[in-house]
Amino acid sequence: MTPLSQSLWVLLLGSLxxxxxxxxxxxxxxxxxxxxxxxxxxxxxxxxxxxxxxAGSNTALLVLGALSLGFALYNVIGGxxxxxxxxxxxxxxxxxx
Amino acid sequence: xxFSMDFLAGAIDLAAVLLLALGIKGLSRVRSARGANGLxxxxxxxxxxxxxxxxxxxxxxWLWIAVGSASGGLAGLITARRVPMTAMPETVALFNGCxxxxxxxxxxxxxxxxxxxxxxxxxxxxxxxxFVGAIxxxxxxxxxxxxxxxxxxxxxxxxxxxxxxxxxLAVLCLVAALLLPGDPGGLALWLLVAGASLxxxxxxxxxxxxxxxxxxxxxxxxxxxxxxxxxxxxxxxLLIVAGAMVGAAGLILxxxxxxxxxxxxxxxxxxGALGASGGSVGGGGSEAGYTRITSCSPEECAxxxxxxxxxxxxPGYGLxxxxxxxxxxxxxKLLESHGVEVSYAxxxxxxxxxxxxxxxxxxxxxxxxxxxxxxxxxxEFPRTDVVIVLGANDVVNPQAKNDPSSPLxxxxxxxxxxxxxxxxxxxxxxxxxAGINNALFEMPQTAxxxxxxxxxxxxxxxxxxxxxVGKVKVAA
Numbered sequence: 001m002t003p004l005s006q007s008l009w010v011l012l013l014g015s016l017x018x019x020x021x022x023x024x025x026x027x028x029x030x031x032x033x034x035x036x037x038x039x040x041x042x043x044x045x046x047x048x049x050x051x052x053x054x055a056g057s058n059t060a061l062l063v064l065g066a067l068s069l070g071f072a073l074y075n076v077i078g079g080x081x082x083x084x085x086x087x088x089x090x091x092x093x094x095x096x097x
Numbered sequence: 098x099x100f101s102m103d104f105l106a107g108a109i110d111l112a113a114v115l116l117l118a119l120g121i122k123g124l125s126r127v128r129s130a131r132g133a134n135g136l137x138x139x140x141x142x143x144x145x146x147x148x149x150x151x152x153x154x155x156x157x158x159w160l161w162i163a164v165g166s167a168s169g170g171l172a173g174l175i176t177a178r179r180v181p182m183t184a185m186p187e188t189v190a191l192f193n194g195c196x197x198x199x200x201x202x203x204x205x206x207x208x209x210x211x212x213x214x215x216x217x218x219x220x221x222x223x224x225x226x227x228f229v230g231a232i233x234x235x236x237x238x239x240x241x242x243x244x245x246x247x248x249x250x251x252x253x254x255x256x257x258x259x260x261x262x263x264x265x266l267a268v269l270c271l272v273a274a275l276l277l278p279g280d281p282g283g284l285a286l287w288l289l290v291a292g293a294s295l296x297x298x299x300x301x302x303x304x305x306x307x308x309x310x311x312x313x314x315x316x317x318x319x320x321x322x323x324x325x326x327x328x329x330x331x332x333x334x335l336l337i338v339a340g341a342m343v344g345a346a347g348l349i350l351x352x353x354x355x356x357x358x359x360x361x362x363x364x365x366x367x368x369g370a371l372g373a374s375g376g377s378v379g380g381g382g383s384e385a386g387y388t389r390i391t392s393c394s395p396e397e398c399a400x401x402x403x404x405x406x407x408x409x410x411x412p413g414y415g416l417x418x419x420x421x422x423x424x425x426x427x428x429x430k431l432l433e434s435h436g437v438e439v440s441y442a443x444x445x446x447x448x449x450x451x452x453x454x455x456x457x458x459x460x461x462x463x464x465x466x467x468x469x470x471x472x473x474x475x476x477e478f479p480r481t482d483v484v485i486v487l488g489a490n491d492v493v494n495p496q497a498k499n500d501p502s503s504p505l506x507x508x509x510x511x512x513x514x515x516x517x518x519x520x521x522x523x524x525x526x527x528x529x530x531a532g533i534n535n536a537l538f539e540m541p542q543t544a545x546x547x548x549x550x551x552x553x554x555x556x557x558x559x560x561x562x563x564x565x566v567g568k569v570k571v572a573a
Binding site for chain 2: 003004006007010011012013014015016017018019021022023024025026027028029030031032033034035036037038039040041042043044045046047048049050051052053054055057058060061062063064065066067068069070071072073074075076077078079080081082083084085086087088089090
């Protein structure tokens with residue numbers, strides 16, 4: 001299999017998996033789920049890291065890569081923490097505080 | 098050595114994909130949600146470690162990685178800690194925009210400096226990544242600004258003109274994207290960046306505040322697509338699969354949210370804001386058109402509460418703005434100690450975003466079991482003595498059921514008009530998001546209590562305490 005067709009398979013299967021993962025979502029969780037999925041979409045940190053590695057000694061590219069890494073990590077770290085803050089609030093009756 | 102390291106990196110990648118999938122799945126159930134979020138975070142960490150093992154950054158690269166991570170991570174930490182719960186939707190929009198920006202920057206970087214030996218696939222991926230990344234960024238920032246109230250809906254965006262503008266921009270983007278592979282670092286790239294950014298603004302700007310959550314969810318799906326495209330650009334299959342997963346799951350979530358609001362995605366995206374003055378927040382609307390309004394003081398309201406056996410609170414955006422969730426919880430506790438049965442009616446789109454009210458009330462320690470969703474609470478209203486509507490408007494408008502000419506017609510609403518007595522706490526008679534009058538306010542069993550939700554709730558607390566409510570329990 002060529003790398004391209006392999007990548008296209010990965011794209012296809014990933015999309016199908018994503019479609020199946022979420023079925024019925026209670027409205028309570030719409031906001032946290034959106035926020036969590038948003039944090040995951042910051043996975044583009046991987047692209048930023050690769051870009052920095054490939055930059056060699058090209059300073060402009062290093063700067064772009066670092067900027068991009070900053071934005072992506074802002075998305076990831078902020079996203080997961082904020083989601084956790086929201087979900088931490090769903091306590092059941094009797095849970096102590 | 099290299100072989101085993103590659104093998105290790107591959108195994109870590111696989112584990113990361115599996116954990117990500119489990120994380121997304123777990124996030125859609127209340128019980129597992131918090132753990133699932135942690136799982137997804139762990140997966141992300143694994144993916145990064147796997148990649149670092151694979152690429153072996155040299156010292157210079159490490160330096161820049163450290164700079165980027167420290168600044169982005171620290172900023173994310175601070176934002177996540179500081180932001181108030183009421184501002185959650187705009188925060189998600191901001192984070193999302195930054196994710197789009199990251200994909201955009203990667204693609205621009207590769208296009209400018211590293212496209213020499215790039216194949217046609219990588220070049221097409223660059224175009225897609227730039228396009229989607231720029232739309233995600235500018236659209237998310239506009240969404241955030243609108244939710245924050247920094248931006249209004251300009252009049253011209255409600256006319257047909259906007260379709261012309263947006264279609265022209267889309268055509269411009271298409272032409273630029275087609276030209277880009279021929280000249281990766283040239284004019285076409287900048288045309289595409291500019292065109293897509295403007296398109297993101299042009300598409301998001303006309304959309305009314307009530308529909309904003311759907312838009313954010315859709316933009317969230319886009320940022321997944323942008324990540325997948327960036328995966329093609331740098332040749333990372335993990336990135337492709339994760340981006341595709343988030344993109345597809347985001348699309349489903351968008352659909353679920355549309356259904357909850359009884360809106361179709363097409364009408365959200367192309368229908369413009371509901372009503373003429375849509376998008377104006379709190380107090381801006383006209384007071385014309387109301388003829389039979391009864392208003393009352395907190396004292397009268399407190400007397401009704403004191404005698405009630407069953408009380409339902411309907412929290413809305415006004416509650417969130419006034420940060421009144423703690424005062425509400427205190428009032429509910431007081432009433433419960435007096436033997437009153439208290440519950441909260443949660444409309445699927447109460448607040449600024451589906452689930453927003455649940456989050457706010459949970460913050461104030463309201464027991465999860467007392468938050469009743471629309472389908473559960475609606476049959477209960479006829480046997481409810483007092484309903485208190487706190488800064489909610491369109492979600493309790495009976496016209497959505499009775500008046501086919503109303504723009505709200507067909508939207509599922511909380512049927513509070515079935516209750517014996519209704520008090521509406523509101524700052525003014527201003528219209529809600531939909532920009533229309535609410536027939537509920539003029540009904541004979543309804544009385545308006547004008548004022549800021551927090552002030553009114555504290556007033557009610559004081560009145561009830563003055564009546565001796567709650568003291569009986571202490572003595573017993």
